[in-house]
Amino acid sequence: MKPVPNPTKAKMRAQRRTFLIALAAAGGFVSMTDSFAQATLDEKDPQAAALGYVTDSSRADARKYPKHDNGQLCNGCTLWQSKPADATGSCALFAGKPVNAKGWCSAWSKKA
Structure with a gap:
């Protein structure tokens, strides 16, 4: 018998994935803007x-x-x-x- 998927757990995984993608994008943006701000x-x-x-x-x-x-x-x-x-x-x-x-x-x- 298969275990019944937990909808709360699935939702948390999706939120975590979205958060990590947004975090990576923000890090790339900050890195990019720093390179433009040259002395x-x-x-x-x-x-x-x-x-x-x-x-x-x-x-x-x-x-x-x-x-x-x-x-x-x-x-x-x-x-x-x-x-x-x-x-x-x-x-x-x-x-x-x-x-x-x-x-x-x-x-x-x-x-x-």
């Missing part, structure tokens, strides 16, 4: 230092870069790949490392 480019980064990158254009070394002008900002550069109003954005030179919109580096070129 901005550090001025001490070797590539940034080689190009004289600063997070604030007014702090660029005037002696080393005499053609620099305080109006030259990352968000006005041809290499800027984000919206002009964004506080940080992507630069073609520093892939995967957001740069400050008010920053500057020696590769700056006026956006046409």
Whole structure:
């Protein structure tokens, strides 16, 4: 003789399964959002230092870069790949490392 299935036990298994699936999905979402929240480019980064990158254009070394002008900002550069109003954005030179919109580096070129 077969045992009679317990409907309460079956319902608990289904709820547990649903809970575990939801938990796994939430964990993946949190992991994914953390990867998007990257730290901005550090001025001490070797590539940034080689190009004289600063997070604030007014702090660029005037002696080393005499053609620099305080109006030259990352968000006005041809290499800027984000919206002009964004506080940080992507630069073609520093892939995967957001740069400050008010920053500057020696590769700056006026956006046409």
